[in-house]
Amino acid sequence: MQVYGTQYAFEVCQIYQGKIMRVRILAASIVLFVAGCTGFRRGSNAIDPNQPTVVQVDNQGFLDMAVYVVRSSQRIRLGTATGNSKSSFRVPAGIVSGLTPLRFIADPIGGTRASVSEEITVAPGDTVGLTIPPI
Numbered sequence: 001m002q003v004y005g006t007q008y009a010f011e012v013c014q015i016y017q018g019k020i021m022r023v024r025i026l027a028a029s030i031v032l033f034v035a036g037c038t039g040f041r042r043g044s045n046a047i048d049p050n051q052p053t054v055v056q057v058d059n060q061g062f063l064d065m066a067v068y069v070v071r072s073s074q075r076i077r078l079g080t081a082t083g084n085s086k087s088s089f090r091v092p093a094g095i096v097s098g099l100t101p102l103r104f105i106a107d108p109i110g111g112t113r114a115s116v117s118e119e120i121t122v123a124p125g126d127t128v129g130l131t132i133p134p135i
Helices: 006-038
Strands: 053-061 065-071 074-081 083-092 100-106 120-124 127-132
Touching: 053 065, 053 074, 053 100, 065 083, 074 083, 100 127
Parallel strands: 053 127
Antiparallel strands: 053 083, 065 074, 065 100, 100 120
8 A cells, every 4th residue: 555645745736736837828828829919900990091191281471382292302292381371282192102201391482491391201191280480
């Protein structure tokens, strides 16, 4: 007859705890995997890449401004922002594809010095606010 003592009970307990730990690690891995995969799903509030990119210009100056968008070395006129008013312009779809670095130029009509914005990254469907301060 064999008597099982505390050593045997301790070994059984270690084996049991090891299995529980493996099950917990497996469960946590599955939860993280599923959570990571669902983050790449398109939700109802996903941005549509076919949405137009819009520039809203707040011309606080007196002079009318010709507004241009610049991508690399390509400069395209968007329109004229009348003095002391707000205007909206659509950026052509061919200019913005994915994340695109752009600059904007406000050239005063009848003036001598154009203002150039910092380079910003724009995505399709974004609305860019451009404020022209009074000079």
